[in-house]
Amino acid sequence: MHLTVFGSVGLDDVETPAGRVESAVGGSAVYFSLAASLFTDVRVAANVGHDFPDAAWDVLRGRGVDLSGLQVFADRPNFRWKGRYRGDMNEAETLDTQLNVLAEPPRIPEHYLDARFLFLANSAPETQLMLRERMPDAVCWADTMNLWIDTARPALEALLGRLDGLVLNDGEARALSGEHNLVAAGERLREMGPRVVVVKKGEHGAFLFAPEGRFSLPAYPTTRVVDPTGAGDSFAGGLLGSLAASGGHQDFAALRRAMVDGTVCASLTVEHFSTEGLERADPAELARRTAELRSFVEWPA
Amino acid sequence: MHLTVFGSVGLDDVETPAGRVESAVGGSAVYFSLAASLFTDVRVAANVGHDFPDAAWDVLRGRGVDLSGLQVFADRPNFRWKGRYRGDMNEAETLDTQLNVLAEPPRIPEHYLDARFLFLANSAPETQLMLRERMPDAVCWADTMNLWIDTARPALEALLGRLDGLVLNDGEARALSGEHNLVAAGERLREMGPRVVVVKKGEHGAFLFAPEGRFSLPAYPTTRVVDPTGAGDSFAGGLLGSLAASGGHQDFAALRRAMVDGTVCASLTVEHFSTEGLERADPAELARRTAELRSFVEWPA
Numbered sequence: 001m002h003l004t005v006f007g008s009v010g011l012d013d014v015e016t017p018a019g020r021v022e023s024a025v026g027g028s029a030v031y032f033s034l035a036a037s038l039f040t041d042v043r044v045a046a047n048v049g050h051d052f053p054d055a056a057w058d059v060l061r062g063r064g065v066d067l068s069g070l071q072v073f074a075d076r077p078n079f080r081w082k083g084r085y086r087g088d089m090n091e092a093e094t095l096d097t098q099l100n101v102l103a104e105p106p107r108i109p110e111h112y113l114d115a116r117f118l119f120l121a122n123s124a125p126e127t128q129l130m131l132r133e134r135m136p137d138a139v140c141w142a143d144t145m146n147l148w149i150d151t152a153r154p155a156l157e158a159l160l161g162r163l164d165g166l167v168l169n170d171g172e173a174r175a176l177s178g179e180h181n182l183v184a185a186g187e188r189l190r191e192m193g194p195r196v197v198v199v200k201k202g203e204h205g206a207f208l209f210a211p212e213g214r215f216s217l218p219a220y221p222t223t224r225v226v227d228p229t230g231a232g233d234s235f236a237g238g239l240l241g242s243l244a245a246s247g248g249h250q251d252f253a254a255l256r257r258a259m260v261d262g263t264v265c266a267s268l269t270v271e272h273f274s275t276e277g278l279e280r281a282d283p284a285e286l287a288r289r290t291a292e293l294r295s296f297v298e299w300p301a
Numbered sequence: 302m303h304l305t306v307f308g309s310v311g312l313d314d315v316e317t318p319a320g321r322v323e324s325a326v327g328g329s330a331v332y333f334s335l336a337a338s339l340f341t342d343v344r345v346a347a348n349v350g351h352d353f354p355d356a357a358w359d360v361l362r363g364r365g366v367d368l369s370g371l372q373v374f375a376d377r378p379n380f381r382w383k384g385r386y387r388g389d390m391n392e393a394e395t396l397d398t399q400l401n402v403l404a405e406p407p408r409i410p411e412h413y414l415d416a417r418f419l420f421l422a423n424s425a426p427e428t429q430l431m432l433r434e435r436m437p438d439a440v441c442w443a444d445t446m447n448l449w450i451d452t453a454r455p456a457l458e459a460l461l462g463r464l465d466g467l468v469l470n471d472g473e474a475r476a477l478s479g480e481h482n483l484v485a486a487g488e489r490l491r492e493m494g495p496r497v498v499v500v501k502k503g504e505h506g507a508f509l510f511a512p513e514g515r516f517s518l519p520a521y522p523t524t525r526v527v528d529p530t531g532a533g534d535s536f537a538g539g540l541l542g543s544l545a546a547s548g549g550h551q552d553f554a555a556l557r558r559a560m561v562d563g564t565v566c567a568s569l570t571v572e573h574f575s576t577e578g579l580e581r582a583d584p585a586e587l588a589r590r591t592a593e594l595r596s597f598v599e600w601p602a
Contacts, residue, residue: 017481087481088475088481088482088483089481174389180318180388180389180390181389181504181523181524181526182504183522183523183524184524187524201505203482203483204502204505204506205505205517205519213596213597214522214597215597215598215599216506216519216522216597216598217598218506218517218519221484221515221517222482222484223482223484223485223488225482252601253601253602254601256599256600256601257601260600260601294600295514296514296515296516296517297516297517297518297598297600298516298557298600299557299561299595299598299599299600300553300554300555300557300558300561301554
């Protein structure tokens with residue numbers, strides 16, 4: 001099944017204890033698509049500035065990703081983000097954000113309107129709601145961030161009522177639900193609309209809350225965290241790509257397999273700057289990491 | 302196999318978002334023994350003040366715990382701790398500590414000297430090392446805390462070289478190993494001496510690092526966290542009690558089962574103030590929680 005994603009394309013300046021990069025390829029739509037395209041056919045839509053390198057799309061082109069939803073602005077610079085991670089690298093410190101082309105509304109190609117499986121990466125909830133209403137028959141998942149929880153809660157709550165699934169991090173889950181306890185937060189968020197909620201916890205892994213039950217999975221046990229930028233979008237890409245590849249049924253087993261695929265994709269991203277890990281990934285590497293993750297959580301006989 | 306524990310007996314004033322208690326029964330030796338005695342025979346040693354209520358030992362007496370190592374000071378008050386938890390309750394804020402009888406050296410009853418399985422709860426590393434040297438043939442595990450990492454590192458490093466197992470929390474693991482990444486921290490700590498290292502992560506569960514591999518387990522998914530005081534000692538009690546019950550072999554399967562038992566014991570403690578959860582626990586409740594924890598982490602078919 002096709003998976004359609006609306007998100008951002010970024011040029012990132014990132015500093016971590018492992019080093020730094022400037023104008024590195026990033027953005028939610030890029031990380032998401034690179035991860036999802038390891039599992040299923042992907043259509044991507046995003047606003048792109050004149051200074052974003054065309055060669056950055058080569059890997060996605062090679063994987064047959066539909067790039068016709070990219071709206072390139074010949075006269076506007078790309079979205080830029082500058083950030084820094086310290087210590088345990090669980091949280092980014094944003095130093096600068098230049099929205100540029102992100103301030104423009106997204107374009108929806110005509111042939112995207114029949115989307116059956118849709119992911120709305122973090123953006124203003126009003127925009128996410130508009131996109132969702134244009135594709136009302138799609139199974140729809142979304143991400144969000146603290147900015148919108150603080151400044152656009154009514155629109156975000158309206159969006160929640162129109163979602164099948166929500167992916168967000170632990171701090172966002174606490175803020176949006178009003179519950180400090182993450183298990184209580186996940187259950188409360190399901191009451192706010194989405195049938196399925198996934199709470200990302202960075203190095204601590206992720207929780208799944210579904211009608212059939214809950215599932216906990218740790219992060220892949222890497223000792224080589226170079227740059228966490230894009231890990232959450234890579235997780236979402238693996239998760240949704242896996243679900244779409246399962247036909248979008250979203251039964252509990254498919255959801256748990258999708259958690260595994262998302263976790264493996266996030267681990268590929270954090271071990272390199274920018275998108276290098278996801279670009280180099282192949283099925284053998286996915287299988288190797290899946291087996292190691294499985295042994296990491298194997299219930300004792 | 303008998304399990305011998307040296308630790309503290311406490312009277313705690315605790316405030317959490319769920320309420321408050323004053324002069325509540327606590328201390329590492331008490332929580333540890335209540336948990337461990339659900340699995341194996343326990344001998345406890347600790348210094349006790351004149352104001353500690355004798356009735357607090359009734360449950361341990363009922364479980365056949367050997368209390369002959371309790372050294373009661375008729376003229377000295379008990380160790381007291383006053384603390385507060387806020388928000389996600391992952392960290393205690395200490396408001397006051399009165400060592401009182403804890404400032405005195407522990408007493409080792411003659412018949413404890415043949416200990417085969419020994420747990421040294423957090424105390425000054427010099428004291429832990431002295432106890433270990435008096436029981437050199439025991440399989441010996443220990444806990445520690447940031448205070449000693451900061452102020453007594455040489456003694457702590459000497460202790461590490463004499464341990465079979467180390468249990469500590471995530472912040473302590475990072476500080477003691479010098480590694481921010483918890484997987485790297487666990488592996489580094491094993492290089493510093495103990496064959497097995499367990500890193501407790503509060504609501505995020507625990508990691509096991511052993512020669513045969515690594516194991517990750519989440520916390521039991523409770524939505525009712527009343528008071529985290531003693532959760533770490535309860536975890537250690539369940540862990541070591543389970544290992545002792547397995548004959549102390551410490552193979553990888555036994556270690557993972559012990560992680561499960563420790564996790565279940567910690568969940569019993571956090572759902573009540575003081576020791577109520579562990580006092581009320583019975584085999585049926587342990588089995589129910591073990592089954593729920595298993596379904597929480599079940600790898601998808």
